[in-house]
Amino acid sequence: MKAVVYETYGGPEVLTVAHVEKPIVGEDDVLVKVGASGINPVDTYFRAGIREVPSFPHIPHFDLAGTVVEAGKNVTNVSVGDRVWGTNISGTAAEYVACPQSKVFPLADHLTYEEGAALAMAFMTAHLSLFARGQLQKEDTVLIYGGAGAVGHAAIQLAKQTGAFVITTAGDETKAQLAKEAGADEVILYKQTNVTDAIESLKATVTLILDVSVSENLESNLDFIENGGRIVTVGSPKNNTPSLPWRKLNMKNVSLHGVLLFTAKPSELKEAGTAISTLFQQKKLTAHLAKAFSFTEATKAHEALEQKIYNGTIVLTP
Incomplete structure (x- = not known):
């Protein structure tokens, strides 16, 4: 072959x-x-x-x-x-x-087969992050970094299906439009506006964060996340060994979660895959x-x- x-x-x-x-x-x-x-x-x-x-x-x-x-x-x-x-x-x-x-x-x-292959890792990672790790609830306000990226775009859709309020980031207006089409309630153009300042201006109570580059964002995430909030880290491509601002995390009672598809529990993968398939069959996801x-x-x-x-x-x- x-x-x-x-x-x-x-x-x-x-x-x-x-x-x-x-x-x-x-x-x-x-x-x-x-x-x-x-x-x-x-x-x-x-x-x-x-x-x-x-x-x-x-x-x-x-x-x-x-x-x-x-x-x-x-x-x-x-x-x-x-x-x-x-x-x-x-x-x-x-x-x-x-x-x-x-x-x-x-x-x-x-x-199509092309769409099926495109959804696989993105939606599985997003689902594991939001639910198996983040324990997302409909009353949550979630910040999803990279709303036009594969995982971010999937996470927006899944979070909106739950009923959560979704804030996301994007690098330009084209990417912001993609994030809005996925269902984002608010989009922060992070190259133009500081994310922390934007969260403050929105008067948002962020209870869950899905972060795709934790080494760059962890300090600021801990500044604005709600006391008792959860941060789920999908990746840290620029620095795989970031320092941990333990004092900030401790003071805010924040939980920090890692997620890796390759080592996730089989039961979690089965639950996520089944839910994703069902939502696609119902034409609730793209x-x-x-x-x-x-x-x-x-x-x-x-x-x-x-x-x-x-x-x-x-x-x-x-």
């Missing part, structure tokens, strides 16, 4: 298309014919060697949407012919992928698809992601 691979760490140019063996389906696995494979920032970290891969040649990506074409004898929740989406599945940039049945969820009929490239354009797709050319999730199609 055809797959995107790399045989050494490096830039987007190390990505090539090769023929590899079709995976064997285990008793508890399903074989998915891939319609699209989603690309996320973490994929560039593995490709660059910031995070290690188990061996070379390595097939990248963790998100997919496609059709089940084979099922192991112990599989009961998925049937051949089902359209599915999934995340936390290694090596999805291939024509076929074998994975445990627990990692795939029903793909709504009105969604995927934030940026652009689809072919497998042969993998280098161009990774370059576009790293250069932040598009808002939303980029996907590859076989």
Whole structure:
């Protein structure tokens, strides 16, 4: 079968298309014919060697949407012919992928494979952050950083479905419009206005924060978050070992939570994936698809992601 691979760490140019063996389906696995494979920032970290891969040649990506074409004898929740989406599945940039049945969820009929691959990691991370970690309630006021990004855009929609009041940040008017279309009640243009000042001017009582770059924001978050509030940290790309302003956190009785899709509890992943599928089937959520490239354009797709050319999730199609 055809797959995107790399045989050494490096830039987007190390990505090539090769023929590899079709995976064997285990008793508890399903074989998915891939319609699209989603690309996320973490994929560039593995490709660059910031995070290690188990061996070379390595097939990248963790998100997919496609059709089940084979099922192991112990599989009961998925049937051949089902359209599915999934995340936390290694090596999805291939024509076929074998994975445990627990990692795939029903793909709504009105969604394309490209949209299914685009929603996977973004919505799963957002759901885990808001609910499994943040314990979001309808009376909460939540600040979501990066409302035009994949995770932020998903989190806005999920928070609004709960009934929460949503404030988000955006870098420009175009991104602000994307955030508003997702349902944000207020958008802070952080390049023009200090976030802390904006929160004060809104007279907002922020009880939950979803932060995508905690090393840059933690100090100010602790200034304006409500006493007893919760901060959920999705990422800290500029500094992976930020200092902890413990005194501020302690004085405000704030809880600080990490979230990582790859190590989340299976029960949490199942609950989140089921809820996401249901909301999409009810047409209450929309995927934030940026652009689809072919497998042969993998280098161009990774370059576009790293250069932040598009808002939303980029996907590859076989």
